[in-house]
Amino acid sequence: MTEQRVALVTGGARGIGADVCRRLHAQGRRVAIADLLTADAEALADELGGRGYACDVTDSERVRAVVAAIESDLGPVDILVNCAGFDRFVRFVDTDEDFWDTIIDINYKGTLRTCHAVLPGMMERGWGRIVNFASDAARVGSSLESVYAGAKAGVIGFTKTIARESVKRGVTCNVVCPGPTDTTLIREMGEQGELPAKIVAGLDRAMPIGRMAQPHEIAYGATVFTHDDATLITGQTLSVSGGLTMA
Ligand SMILES: NC(=O)c1ccc[n+]([C@@H]2O[C@H](COP(=O)([O-])OP(=O)(O)OC[C@H]3O[C@@H](n4cnc5c(N)ncnc54)[C@H](O)[C@@H]3O)[C@@H](O)[C@H]2O)c1
Numbered sequence: 001m002t003e004q005r006v007a008l009v010t011g012g013a014r015g016i017g018a019d020v021c022r023r024l025h026a027q028g029r030r031v032a033i034a035d036l037l038t039a040d041a042e043a044l045a046d047e048l049g050g051r052g053y054a055c056d057v058t059d060s061e062r063v064r065a066v067v068a069a070i071e072s073d074l075g076p077v078d079i080l081v082n083c084a085g086f087d088r089f090v091r092f093v094d095t096d097e098d099f100w101d102t103i104i105d106i107n108y109k110g111t112l113r114t115c116h117a118v119l120p121g122m123m124e125r126g127w128g129r130i131v132n133f134a135s136d137a138a139r140v141g142s143s144l145e146s147v148y149a150g151a152k153a154g155v156i157g158f159t160k161t162i163a164r165e166s167v168k169r170g171v172t173c174n175v176v177c178p179g180p181t182d183t184t185l186i187r188e189m190g191e192q193g194e195l196p197a198k199i200v201a202g203l204d205r206a207m208p209i210g211r212m213a214q215p216h217e218i219a220y221g222a223t224v225f226t227h228d229d230a231t232l233i234t235g236q237t238l239s240v241s242g243g244l245t246m247a
Contacts, residue, residue, distance in 0.1 A: 007226065008032045008070060008077045010057055010114055011084030013040035015183035016133070019219035020081050021048060024226065029079060032070045034063075034114075036084075050074070057084045057110030067117040077118045079129045079226050082111045082155075089144035089189050089196035100147050107151040108158075115162060119171065128171035129226040132159045134237070136177045136245045144199065152177075156237055163235035172234035174225040179241025180206070181213040209242035217242075 007024045011017040013035035021031045021044060031050035033041040034057075041052030051073050053066045070077055086106045090099065111132050122128025137145045138152035156175050163173035180186060180203040190200030204211045221240035225233060239245050 004028060004030050005078040006030045006032060006070065006074045006076060007079035007081065008034060008067070008114070008118065009081045009083055010034045010055065010110070011133075012081075013037040013044060013052075015083075015185060016178065016181060016215040016218045016222075017081070017083035018044055019216040020083055020222050021045075021050070023216075023219050023223045024079065024081075025050065027223065027226075029226075030074050032066075032074055032077070034066050034084075057082075057113060058105045060113050063113045064117050067114075071121075076121050076125065078122065078125075078127060080114055080118050080131070081222060081226070082114055082130075082132045083222075084110055085133055085135075085185070087145060087148040087185065087189060088192055089199060091144055092146040095147055103147045104151045104154075107148060108154045111155050112158065115158075115173075119162065119166060122171045123166055123169035126170040128166070128169075129230070130159070130162070130171065130173040131222050131225045132173070132175050133222070134159075134175045134177045136179050136239055136241050139177055139237070139239065140245050140247070144196070159237075160235045167234050170231075172225065172230060172232075174234060175237040176218065176222045176225075177237060177239045177241070177245075178218045178221075179213055179239065179244040181215060181218055183215055186212070207242050207244055211242075213240065213242060 007029040012033035025048040034055035035041040038054040045052035134152040137149040
């Protein structure tokens, strides 16, 4: 892959997203990192010869401004990886509407915002790769993750639909569903009470492979979809979970 295509990774400052950035860079992509953690995004981008941007994916105006800035700094966005995500372990009966709004705004609407900002340009230029992060929680359910599972299931349905709408214009759209992965997100989720701590403590044992995934193992699955040759792989949902879910 010799062409220096531009890849925008949201949530690329740490965790799985950071390893997605590293893989894309290794494949010759110019990487733009958009994250709430501006300093971390800029530091990683510097290391990779890319650019970091302060971005909250719940802010439509900011998302549009970041896409415009990337276009002028690096060039049009050819590859979009929506990795920004957030969750907490809470029983559905204990959630309230503020929590629903937060989870849906980041995980579902955040994905809509970035896709809405880049998809028209990709379709016009006749080339694009979109990879949206959902979760195995969306595919099979996950105790204490009801709202998140619903928002991520929304990401799957949304991605399949834009895949249909854009495939004739050279754009592919796919979903990665990580299983439990050893990142700050899951560690912080485990610090929110006794039951969450118990769940996180049991995750290694719950995995057929006997351990949680490492971020780079998920990043591999995500970047498969961004390959230049992956022209006919679209509307797919790939679980990367070491055999935890197989259906
Ligand atoms: N870790 C897991 O076990 C797991 C499992 C299934 C799915 N996922 C999904 O994988 C993706 C990556 O998760 P991770 O485990 O690496 O998490 P993480 O918390 O380590 O990294 C998430 C990144 O997203 C950024 N982010 C969060 N909210 C944002 C916002 N509003 N705007 C911009 N950036 C924002 C954070 O600052 C952080 O850099 C997420 O979409 C998550 O839902 C993770």
